[in-house]
Amino acid sequence: MSDPITLAIAAIRPSDKAVLQEQGVDKSHSISPAVRDLVIRAMDSFSATANPVAIMEELSVVDFAGIYHGEGQNDSEASLKDIFPRADRMALFALTIGLEISNTIENLLSGNDIALGYTLDTVASLAADNAAGLLGNLFSDRLLYDSKMNGDNWVLGYSPGYCGWHISGQKKLFQHLKPYLIGISLNDSYLMQPLKSVTGVLIAGNKEIHRFKPNFTFCRACRTKSCHARLRALNIERNE
Ligand code: SF4
Numbered sequence: 001m002s003d004p005i006t007l008a009i010a011a012i013r014p015s016d017k018a019v020l021q022e023q024g025v026d027k028s029h030s031i032s033p034a035v036r037d038l039v040i041r042a043m044d045s046f047s048a049t050a051n052p053v054a055i056m057e058e059l060s061v062v063d064f065a066g067i068y069h070g071e072g073q074n075d076s077e078a079s080l081k082d083i084f085p086r087a088d089r090m091a092l093f094a095l096t097i098g099l100e101i102s103n104t105i106e107n108l109l110s111g112n113d114i115a116l117g118y119t120l121d122t123v124a125s126l127a128a129d130n131a132a133g134l135l136g137n138l139f140s141d142r143l144l145y146d147s148k149m150n151g152d153n154w155v156l157g158y159s160p161g162y163c164g165w166h167i168s169g170q171k172k173l174f175q176h177l178k179p180y181l182i183g184i185s186l187n188d189s190y191l192m193q194p195l196k197s198v199t200g201v202l203i204a205g206n207k208e209i210h211r212f213k214p215n216f217t218f219c220r221a222c223r224t225k226s227c228h229a230r231l232r233a234l235n236i237e238r239n240e
Pocket residue numbers: 162163164214215216218219222223224225226227228
């Protein structure tokens with residue numbers, strides 16, 4: 001097993017702007033002192049209770065094929081099935097923002113301070129996304145060091161439960177990576193505990209392998225359309 005990677009809180013803390021945007025606050029309106037105070041308190045609570053840690057382990061395309069197949073429930077249209085066989089390198093990952101912050105959110109939402117709980121939940125969710133991005137950068141740096149990357153190579157993450165990779169894929173991923181060693185458990189519904197945890201695979205390869213048209217049948221039910229920004233970035237930026 002790879003050693004646990006401690007992630008710096010400052011490196012994954014979202015900006016105030018990102019938190020407000022995620023909560024649907026119209027950026028053209030001025031922020032009331034009460035809302036500003038709420039965000040400050042949520043950020044303070046995040047810094048006091050987050051304990052971000054991750055594990056990452058490289059594996060071969062052949063090994064990942066078995067993990068990806070999982071329980072045989074993936075959507076036949078899933079883009080990842082065409083992406084991973086063309087990868088140069090790949091790594092499974094799991095990360096968590098920690099149990100204490102999840103318990104704090106639960107406690108606040110159960111009645112102690114619902115507004116603060118809701119805002120802290122937003123901060124923690126954005127921080128978990130940022131942590132996944134940070135791990136992608138760490139993997140990219142590792143490949144740069146090994147001279148396996150160039151300007152046309154990208155590292156992007158894909159997770160079970162999204163874009164046709166069935167959530168039951170968590171079972172084989174957990175068997176292989178053992179995220180319980182950093183405190184993440186999986187229940188029978190494939191839900192992780194602590195809740196603010198992310199698992200998936202980081203795929204490194206020519207940026208063209210990550211390109212697809214997001215018009216699969218399952219896209220109709222997608223609320224985030226999170227691939228759109230990534231696909232736009234493929235056209236305009238380098239992933240270095
Ligand atoms: S639209 Fe949603 S479901 Fe479809 S590929 Fe993009 S992120 Fe995935």
